[in-house]
Each structure stands twice: as structure tokens, then as C-alpha cells.
Amino acid sequence: MKVSFHVNGEARALDLDPRVTLLDALRDHLQLTGSKKGCDHGQCGACTVLVDGRRVNSCLSLAVMHEGSEITTIEGLGTPENLNPLQQEFVSCDGYQCGYCTPGQIMSATGMLAEAREGAPSHVSDSLTGTSELTDAEIAERMSGNLCRCSAYPFIREAISRVAEAEEK
Numbered sequence: 001m002k003v004s005f006h007v008n009g010e011a012r013a014l015d016l017d018p019r020v021t022l023l024d025a026l027r028d029h030l031q032l033t034g035s036k037k038g039c040d041h042g043q044c045g046a047c048t049v050l051v052d053g054r055r056v057n058s059c060l061s062l063a064v065m066h067e068g069s070e071i072t073t074i075e076g077l078g079t080p081e082n083l084n085p086l087q088q089e090f091v092s093c094d095g096y097q098c099g100y101c102t103p104g105q106i107m108s109a110t111g112m113l114a115e116a117r118e119g120a121p122s123h124v125s126d127s128l129t130g131t132s133e134l135t136d137a138e139i140a141e142r143m144s145g146n147l148c149r150c151s152a153y154p155f156i157r158e159a160i161s162r163v164a165e166a167e168e169k
Contacts, residue, residue, distance in 0.1 A: 005069045007032065008076030018064050022056070023047045025063035026073060034074035034103045038147075045146030048104040048111075049073050055111035057145075074103035077110065085166065086110060089159035097150030105146050109160045112142045113167070134164045 004013040007030060014029050026032045026049070035058055038046030042060040049058045050072040078084035083091070086106050096102040116134055124141045125132040132138055139157045148156065 001064050003064045003067050005066050005071055007071045008073060014063065016063055018062065020063050021059055022049070022051075022061045022063045022066060022071070023058035026058065026071075032073050032075050035107075036100055036103060038101070038104075043147070044101070044104070045108055046101050046104040048107040048146065050107060050111050053111070053114060055108050055115075055145075072107070072110075074107055077106065084110075085163050086159065089162045090156070093155045093159040093162070095152050095155035095159040097148070097152040097155075101146060101148045101150075105143070105148065105156055108143060108146045109156075109163070112139075113160070113164060116142065116164070117167075134161065136161070139164075 001018045002013065002015050004011065006012065012030060014025060016025060016029065023035055023037060026035055027037070035049055036046035037059060038044035040059050042057040045057065047058040048055055051066055051069050078087050086109050090096050090102060090106060116131065119129065119131045121128045121132065122138060122141045124137055136157055139160050140153070143156070
């Protein structure tokens with residue numbers, strides 16, 4: 001089945017079995033291996049990408065569902081020479097430990113920050129309307145779908161908090 005979408009700003013067309021997940025299309029067909037296959041059940045978040053600006057566990061989503069979509073992977077955020085602010089803060093705060101979950105964490109944080117700016121509440125938000133302060137508890141809740149086996153959570157939350165504070169200025 002033919003599917004066309006934009007990946008990291010580039011038009012891409014693939015002829016895929018309709019059962020191929022978005023994760024496998026990215027990794028195996030487009031050689032974008034930054035998104036990781038962790039649990040393959042949508043429980044760890046290592047495969048998180050942005051689809052039309054929203055966080056998606058790409059292991060649970062079929063590639064053919066995203067005809068015409070804009071997909072952003074970790075490879076589309078920055079380069080080693082010009083890191084995205086979240087990438088830079090993950091390095092500065094040592095929020096990557098072994099690094100396996102890091103692409104998914106950064107992609108999820110990117111989507112989460114956009115959701116927070118738009119006023120989307122979380123389960124711990126004080127209000128269902130308006131924006132909530134991104135406290136440590138708020139960030140932890142919003143990032144709860146991304147697991148880190150190294151338990152670098154305090155450093156990950158610090159990195160996200162730094163970026164959120166910089167965006168407010």
C-alpha cells in the first residue's frame with residue numbers, strides 16, 4: 001500500500017504492507033533509527049515521535065494511518081553541531097544516562113511543552129482551563145508515559161524545566 005507523508009520536513013513516499021507500524025517504517029524503511037523499539041506495546045515511550053505536532057507512540061500506530069501527516073523524529077530536532085534546546089539541556093543536566101530512552105523522552109517533552117503552552121491540562125493540573133505552572137509534579141505527570149530504566153527522572157525533569165523557563169522569558 002502506498003503512503004506519503006513528510007518526515008522531518010522532507011516528502012517521503014513508501015510502498016508498505018498495511019500492517020507495518022510507523023516505528024518500523026521510520027527505522028527499517030527510512031533508516032531513521034533514533035526512535036527506539038523498547039517494549040513494542042506502547043508502555044515505555046522510547047518510540048515517541050510527533051505526528052502533526054502531537055505525541056504518538058509510533059509502535060502502536062500503523063504507517064498507513066498517517067497519509068499526508070507531518071512526522072518529526074529526533075533526527076528532525078537538531079544536529080550535533082546545533083542542538084535543539086531540549087537536547088542541549090539533556091546534555092547539560094545529565095538527563096540521558098544510558099541514552100536508550102532519550103530520543104523518546106526529548107520528543108515527548110517537545111510535545112508536552114507545546115500541549116502545556118496550549119493550556120491542555122494534566123491529571124495534576126490545578127484547573128481544567130488556562131495554563132498550569134510547570135512544577136516538578138506537573139512535568140512528572142505529563143512525562144509519565146516515558147520510562148527510564150536508569151532512573152534519570154530528576155535530571156530529565158530539570159532539563160525540561162530549564163527549557164520551559166527559558167521559553168517564558
